[in-house]
Amino acid sequence: MSPRRPPAARFAGPRHDDRRRTFPALAPRESPSAQGRGVTPTDGRFAATWWGNAWVDALEDTALDPARLARGKAYAGRGHVDAITVTPGRVVAYVHGTRPRPYRTEIRLRTLGDDGWERFLDEIAARPDHIAALLDKDIPHAVEAVTGLLPAPGDLIPDCSCPDDGFPCKHAAALCYQSARLLDEDPFVLFLMRGRGEQELLAALTQRNAARSAAEQTASVPPMATVPARAALAPNPGHALPPLPPPLPAPAHPGRPPAYPPDPDAPDPLALDLLATEAAARAHAFLVTGHDPVAALTPWQDAVRLAAAHPGSGLTASTRALYRDLAYALDRTPSDLARAVAAWRQGGLAGLAVLEEPWDPPAGPFDRARPALLASDFPAFRPWRNRLSTRSLQLRFGRDGLWYGYESDADREDWWPRGTPDPDPVGALTDLLGH
Template identity: 40%
Template sequence: MSGTDRTAEDEARTFAASPPARGQGFAVTWWGRAWLKALEDAALDGAQLRKGRTRAREGAVGAVSVRPGRITAVVRDRDGSAHRSDVLLRRLTDEEWDRFVAMAADRAAHVAALLDRDMPPHLVEDAASAGVELLPGMGDLEPECDCGAWDHCAHSAALCYQLARLLDQDPFVLLLLRGRNEHRLLDALQRRVAPTAAADGESAASGVPADRGTGAGVDAVTAFAARDAVPPLPAPPLVPAEPGQPPSLDTESAPPAGVDAGALEFLASAAAARALRMLSDALRPDHGQQPFEEELTVRQDCVRLAATAPTPSTSAAHLPLPLPVSLPEEPTAGRLAGGSGRPARELDAAVRAWRYGGAEGLAVLDGEWAPDPADVIRAQAALDTAWEDGDRPALRRSGPGSGSGSDSGVRSGSGPGSGPGSGPGSDSDSDSGSGSVRWRVTGSSVELRYGADGRWWPYREERGRWSPVGPGDHDPSVALTVAIAAAAPDTPE
């Protein structure tokens, strides 16, 4: 059905009843306040308006029906009685609507705003200059109520105040009340603007300047006046305390062949957790200074997904030590382990590394960085200056090929990770990387690993395998303190 064929009944809109509005301003937007000012300036009986405002604040106005020329609602009294109340406002004539559309089409700011479903406040003044009054004036609001009042009563006044709340939500309600819904108005505006835009295009193609008197151009005064057309940004949303729960797929119907319902539920939970983290990061004051997330490989992304359980929204820098690890249930965990290219029993260490340091923490676990001699020298210098004389623990380079000698000092070097004979236990199965810079505290089960970003990562041996126990730190003494604390016998698991 075209816009011109729509009847008033087709254009009617119904709005649900609003809750009480105690303790706050009744209208919060420019349009809501402008409606109230017009209502109160034209009122003959201020006492009835005050009663109506009280009824509306108490939530006594039921669902409101808005259609061209009329608003209707049932309003309750405090004794429980209900009254149907109507307020009539003159519909604009077709000639007035033509003038309104012509005025809006002649101003680029109005065209852009209206097509973007926005009604700038100065639209009222510009419409008035074209002889079209949008807001009601003296005597324009005509009440009808079954309570028998001849003029505005508390019921019709409450309905008028309730309309201010509707205008807060959608100022196009005022245009509907004046006779045109949003679709009819925008259809007319687009029909009016399209020929002008086409003429501009033909003029540009021919090299002939367009006639600026047709409304195709915008003079400086109009452009400057449109500076307030853009509404202020809304307040940032409140960050929920935890991710939302996805819908359960455990239904009476079996999933289609090839569909893993458990994996889908897990992915939905992981997506919710990541969305919460991204929202939290976006609302941080220093968000603009944060680096972009690097693109992950499939192996890294499988570890990231596994790391979403059970503490997806916890920052790795504030996790307790040692980090509790809880992986998804089988078979999802097995599929993630396979995608990460590691046995399922090693996925827990990879999850810890990801939670403590993301892709960089995982790279340190896997030994993906092959240091050059300059990196080793920098690491040695950091160890030499991190402790005061006499306080430095006995450290030695771990891994095969580290050389022999006394363990009382600090030895530097690089190698493929620890192996048989390099210290307590053997991690030759889990340390598959070909390059790293590592030092182990003599006679203990803790180790420091030096990463490509210059941070030191604390590790401890657990059941013959090395696992991260904390985030990286640029100070090796801090990282070693974390590692020793995690390896203490009384550290909770």
């Protein structure tokens, strides 16, 4: 048996720099390996995502020579751009031209100020669908509207060691186009360009999420019954003990486990956290209902339950791996799992059924919902099976007789559970609009 290394030796290694990332040279555009996640533009544009194309537009809209842009695009497509290094406010690479020695090329841009990052973090943390989108390598349109994250025309400043004084030269244009491909693959590259590293952002989101969850849980705990110490300790000649106080009501939510610090000789902190969270959730269910909620669940339902019981799932590197592994093990995406978790947290197993199972309710409460909403001055809703929808709001009638609120960006048909279920559609919609 080999001698055991001390902890310092096992963890020795280069220090990770969250604010500097270097990406190997991308393969030529014509190669299948250059197609990243399998998403390629279908409209003739260079980038595959809306934010990648917004990056390109910021340079193209201020370019003085379309011919240089065309040559730069061709250079990028043929793989003339070497490894790209991204740091806050700067993108640098060597670009091969007609001469043997490549040119040092860079694009500079303004970093986002503290106020802009605060708006960004508040917008992301407020909605689970936005968090899920980021974890699935997507940037919600609503975030850009709030923060101004993407560069506007004139924000990108190109520079190159070549003798061409064009704005931009073909080498800077090539770097800009190739950078758009990096943004297609990973939106956190854009955040780094604007001044914040991935781990820094995820840590800030985790902190906000924990604070929000703690505030919600604290608000739901009822005050405990108390007995004055003087009365409890007063002499009692009859030796009769005072009556016991009534049992405490069951908590609204399972308890949260403590934070387990990493230690080389201890079990994995994530595994401990999962075990403790699982035990708390099942104990709470036994206390409240008297039966085990896990026995009759399908593998997918159980995966959703596990993710929903884990506070902050998906925000740190370790829990993002859990989110990903649970989803892919059942042939789903992390976004699918995040949406299902939101439904579970909204209404448990019944809430998940409302998310996934459209059905035709019998005549009765569903038919009376639209007139009730109109009478309360809400807009007209379109009916479809058990759902009533506007462009951005939706109510779903569950088999349990409750109305569940859903929300989407206007005309996107990307519905996410929001609010608290209510037997009254007006109450459910009022709660939805109040979130």
